[in-house]
Amino acid sequence: MYAQLKEINQKPKPFEFYTADSLWATPHTSEQMLSYHLNEDVDLASRNKVFIDKSIDWISTHFSVGEQTKICDFGCGPGLYTSGLARKGAKVTGVDFSKRSLEYARIYAINEKLLINYIHQNYLEYNPEEQYDLITLIMCDFCALSPVQRKALLTKFHRILKKDGQVLLDTYSLKAFAERTEISLYEQKQLQGFWSKNDYYGFLNTFKYEREKVVLDKYTIIEEEGSKVIYNWLQYFSEAMLISELQDSGFRAQAFFDDVAGSGYSKNNSEFAVIAVKN
Secondary structure (H helix, E strand, O other), X not given: OHHHHHHHOOOOOOOOOOOHHHHHOOHHHHHHXXXXXXXXXXXXXXXXXXXXXXXXXXXXXXXXXXXXXEEEEEOOOOOHHHHHHHHOOOEEEEXXXXXXXXXXHHHHHHHOOOOEEEEEOOOOOOOOOOOEEEEEEOOOHHXXXXXXXXXXXXXXXXXXXXXXXXXXXXXXXXXXXXHOOOEEEEOHHHHOOOOOOOOEEEEEEEEEEOOOOEEEEEEEEEEOOEEEEEEEEEEEEOHHHHHHHHHHOOEEEEEEEOOOOOOOOOOOOOEEEEEEEEO
């Protein structure tokens, strides 16, 4: 028992493990995440409906979205952004590795008579020949990736964007990093039901990595038949950190905002968004 508790509380190296599929691709947790996506009043898996509608309107106006605009939404989930952008006339592709979310998105598109190309694939492995005018990566997905994964993704973006193509993404700020604290919790009642349909005991360990500006929420789930560990990594950025990563992959940071709805850049928000242009 002591050895298991010691392992539960062990702090790994930054981005040492990658378990995104445990959150998004397994049947039970993907069902839980879809329910959060579709809850229009909260900012959990997706942002609330009021914000998304405002964001779609701003994106459409700012990027002059029309019938010739080709957009790819990486991590599209159940199609909350892809549907809105398709209604604006864009030719939209959505990529996600949650089968359950994409099934919902496809059915919704059919019912609404929206022509959207949905790809069921981990977007880290998506390598199309097609080129796009705009790529979106929303809900701070960029922060969940390791430095190696981020570099590979930006390199891919550069390849599949047209000349002067643009990327819109958002990240967590260093202000948000400063507000995080290290904790160790056992909360059976809070976690019960999310990670499994069976009874389980859940442990949460939050670790901070000051030098790297990374936070890990490490969930250890113990069931009667076994256990699993889910690593939820988040990279936090300064403006300079993000500019550097973009430049290393052939992009120029064109403009910063407080969010992907075009709010003015205050430099004091827990998140911020950037428009990057392909050099």
